Amino acid sequence: xxxxxxxxxxxxxxxxxxxxxxxxxxxxxxxxxxxxxxxxxxxxxxxxxxxxxxxxxxxxxxxxxxxxxxxxxxxxxxxxxxxxxxxxxxxxxxxxxxxxxxxxxxxxxxxxxxxxxxxxxxxxxxxxxxxxx
Numbered sequence: 001x002x003x004x005x006x007x008x009x010x011x012x013x014x015x016x017x018x019x020x021x022x023x024x025x026x027x028x029x030x031x032x033x034x035x036x037x038x039x040x041x042x043x044x045x046x047x048x049x050x051x052x053x054x055x056x057x058x059x060x061x062x063x064x065x066x067x068x069x070x071x072x073x074x075x076x077x078x079x080x081x082x083x084x085x086x087x088x089x090x091x092x093x094x095x096x097x098x099x100x101x102x103x104x105x106x107x108x109x110x111x112x113x114x115x116x117x118x119x120x121x122x123x124x125x126x127x128x129x130x131x132x133x
Contacts, residue, residue, distance in 0.1 A: 006132040007116035010107045014073055017108035018058025021050040024101045039091025050080040074109050081105050085118045094123025100130050
């Protein structure tokens, strides 16, 4: 991983990660409508799993008090985020908005450096004003 890439270092925020997972579902659904590009179905499925994983914490708008459960949710969400990025990259269906969502997801998981790298693979414009400097 590139150690010199600017990133936003935030504390774990599972409820907000859940909101971003929900946003990813909407963004991908909008891209899918009328698209003949393969890969959107797979990307939407993974985003749906991510949304389902974080649904309760998003709904309750509270973090998980049990540290082991919180770590499990974070790690599972990160695994799904990596799978989603791999799928987006493999099918070349990423764009700036999708990449921003990926970066935001990992920032909320307390993994900002990884998110800054993965977001570029998911299509975020490296010169976007939204990127950390």
